[in-house]
Amino acid sequence: MRLLQWRPAWWRPRVQCLLCGGAAEQAALPLCAGCDDDLPWLAGHCAICALPLPVSGLTCGQCLRRAPAFHRVEAPLRYGFPVDALVTRFKHQADAPLGRLLGQLLERHLLHAYEEGLLRPDRLIPVPLSRRREQQRGFNQAQLLAQWLATPLGMPVDNRLVRRTQDTPAQQGLDAATRKRNLRSAFALAADAQVEGLHLALVDDVLTTGATAERIARLLRRAGARRVDVYCLARTPAPE
Template structure:
């Protein structure tokens, strides 16, 4: 597969019309640092649940979990399955500080969102990055969700507020927990900033990967209880149901 990420040529000029592809190192034929072939090879989501974007065998279906308990968020917009090479790109951006890879994914997500807006998706009033616990922020040095939200805000001309949502409780990492474990893990983990203006507004949460949706649902519940009109979720990738 030509999409194997390379370790070199991580610095590039975004304003150039042609530049090396960050995945195969060939010269691109687009304004983004990815060639047409590598972009086509990405694991595009395809048919999915109309509420949580879980990969589904055909279009127009709602998954069993959303039928049993409707999530607090209205819609998830996500371009890819969490599969190679997107999983490797997200991991290197999130844990190894490879910011050019994150910005490339954000640019492609922004392109996808722009198409959704043109097709009738409501534009949100604000983008809200999923907050990171202070301890994890100190360890990592940055919040990857806030970086994604800033890039999207610039590309889509939307306001972004990184301080409206707070993570007030340190919780163990979500990786390795099942859906119920993630929900328990997030109880009382989030709060709104003092004086947050929420009533009647449409927000879009921005994150890197949607797994069970527990984090997005907890934040959406918090916003809806405070009077938010609508909450959507924008993320880079969606994991399949375990075992699929």
């Protein structure tokens, strides 16, 4: 018979910070206060596409010239050290604990944004991967993020609505024009898609040029979606 070990009332298991190995203050979030403070949080940014800017509340030149099909991008982090390394480990080394931590940071950001007046979407839509790339990687990081967000945000995930119809080259390292050409026929909506009047949120890991989000949002808006937002972990700064 296994005997229960007595512990004092104040005792609780020590949760380690996934970034430095120190003690995390919250059992539910494996991140210490120091690492939390040192992350590259997205401060000033474009009110539409979240491009990093010197101050908040402005609209970047690109969005002023041509408003995107999506309404708003929500991202807690700026894509830079160490977030770039964390995302790479999550996506390409299948580091699920780090991915879960990043998802919790996005969850915390969104819950705060809802308290500040951000409208809640009807569904979360993960950006799909091509079948070949998902088989190589073993998972779709956007789908995992959406599933992790669904319960705390209280909204369903629709994995069937948007399909990847072409296995295009990886977008990483391509300029904006090439990314757009890559994606012209890369996505399609399910034949039975019913989005009339819905507010939808695309979920992805990183927003760079916004070409993928723009292409999918345009398809959804043409099918009758009322509003499309984008939820992602991090937003890249403009190229130097």
